[in-house]
Amino acid sequence: MQSKRATITDVARLAGVSKATVSAVLNDTGTVKASTRDRVLSVMENVNYRPAGFSGRAAAQNERSIGLVIKEIDNPYYGEVVTGARAAAQESGYTLLVTSSEGEYEAERKAVELLQRKEVDGLILTPVLDYDADLSHLFELKRRNFPFVLLEELRGVPAGLIDVDNEEASRKAVEFLIAQGHTRIVHFAGPAYSWHSQERVDGVRRACSASHVIFGDDDVVRAGAHMEDGYRAGLEYFGALSPAGRPTAVTCYNDLVALGLCRALGELGIGVPTDVSVVGFDDIQMLEYLPLRLTTVRMPKFEMGQLAAQMLIRHIESRETLPPQKVHLEAELVVRDSTRAVSQPAPRGRIRLAAADGGGTAAAGGRARSVATP
Template sequence: MKFEAVTIKDIAKALGLSTSTISRALRDSHEISAETKQLVLECAEKLNYKPNPIALSLKEKRSRSIGVVVCEIANSFFSQVINGIESIAYDRGYNVIVSQSHESYDREVVDLQFLSSRSVDGLIISLATETTDLSHIKALHDRGMPIVLFDRITEEINTHKVIVDNYRGAYDATEHLIKNGFKRIAALAGSEFLSITSERLAGYNDALKAHGLEYSKEYVQHCYYGGMVFSEVEEAVNKLLTLKKRPDAIITTSDKLTTGCLRTLKRRGISIPDEIGMIGFSNYDIAELVDPPLTVIRQPAEEMGKAATELLLQLVESKRPVKEFEKRVLTPELQVRASAIKR
């Protein structure tokens, strides 16, 4: 049986009134008596009537919905960002439609085509690993679609952006390891094309230099899919472990890389931190429950989602074209635990 939503025709039939009377009563028109309005509202509530969002969007020229594109909802960082997005959107009367790129350029293109065809009022986007051609996003932006970029951003599109201080997070993590006696510090990073990768590796590199340690290219391993493919992470970690001068510590630059690295080290029977110290960018709540508890750079993900939504709604609701844009930089937190302290 096909579901059919309650319409004003159903209310009109139930009350024996015309559809035009019902419509005017629901719009609180002065042409309709208070008694009739009350009757209509009570019937609408009883029948669980909801205004047709498509009809409303045609009338108001706004759908009161926003689209979000992330690589993967299962990633704890992005799920927390989405919580932040929804908390602001819901309070402001907007619905949220979430799509996943799974790090695929083609999927990202399809996701954005779908969301724009659904007449969303604006888009919040974190770029996929495979995305180097930005023409699909530029085309939407050039046609006036409000867009906010977060986390994985590009400077090629002039709009609001929300990021964390990736450089500072990686610098502080590297410096913490150095101060705790680790000298051969490796980095497990995502795709070289992503903004977060270059920023985090810059912080890692500068911290080494600041403490008189030499940067070694062989100590940096890139995982193109950022940990979504475990075999890729396992292979990268194993390369580090077979080096003549094996690293005595590893920094991982994303949630999935952190868990993948930890899993590989456990499989190899390597003791943390006795054989290898470890710090990772991670928002997983279980970080403090693993053995040993994991030192992490935690990002203010929910705050990032809230900030991105506030900036997007500024664009959506502005009555004049916005020409000045903001890059909002949030501060990550180094949460020190046993995995990065020599025993």
């Protein structure tokens, strides 16, 4: 049985102020001295107090819910994340509400505010993180002690996180290509609104800098997150190159970009993998059923959604404020038919993407490093 939650009366008593002062701090109204505001906010955090709107009508009707804000409604990657989150939510008696920002900051802000008005108990977010994004709505969630968990790290905000070391996974994928004899590698990068895109570019740079392969700014092709992005970028980039000047391998931000690129290469008469090897990222389910089975980095999508929901519900139901946890799950390279060695046939199977420090399998709240085996 859950302990009784702290009320605004409790906060006022512990902070030595009136309930009106607590309300003024919550709503940024009236004139409250900085020292008083800090004291009230500290008490709120210590007793895990949340404004009445967090547990009003929905709690009175015993209807508990959590929200999930994704970035691309048409990306199958998020379908598996949603499935995992829904399974964990349902197991704990919560309804999962899902909305998409489509990579737009303003849409994300409106979605967060709407879900709060709908009185969800907490949020899972894949935040829009381009350099111009105003993230004040997320800082406001933190200030009001609203429970949320991120699926992409927001630097400067101490929040729960479920993610994969994207830079390390990208580095290992490129190291595989280099070991297969590829010396000219380019990367089709993702959208500006995802920090994962930059992390995957950084992984390519790290792998190449530790080898004889030269990788410069001109080897980063700005594509996007969708099949049409990979198709458009592929036609433009490879259509301007002579056979002697084109790369022998391409890594892509995600599988959708890689599939679009493969279509563009086919229309240009460039064979995959006979002329160019292509590597995706995510391992979406449809890859198993396509004529050309794509080599890709497998992301633990269902598990990410499941663990994020479980972490969020722990924070929602705790009477005390829990410290934020960061869990990094393991990725693996799945070698299929879209890559080959320059001088010999490429092996097929799964390549371990554990970080260089080794490590075993960490428990929840640590760094998970176990991977599946064939």
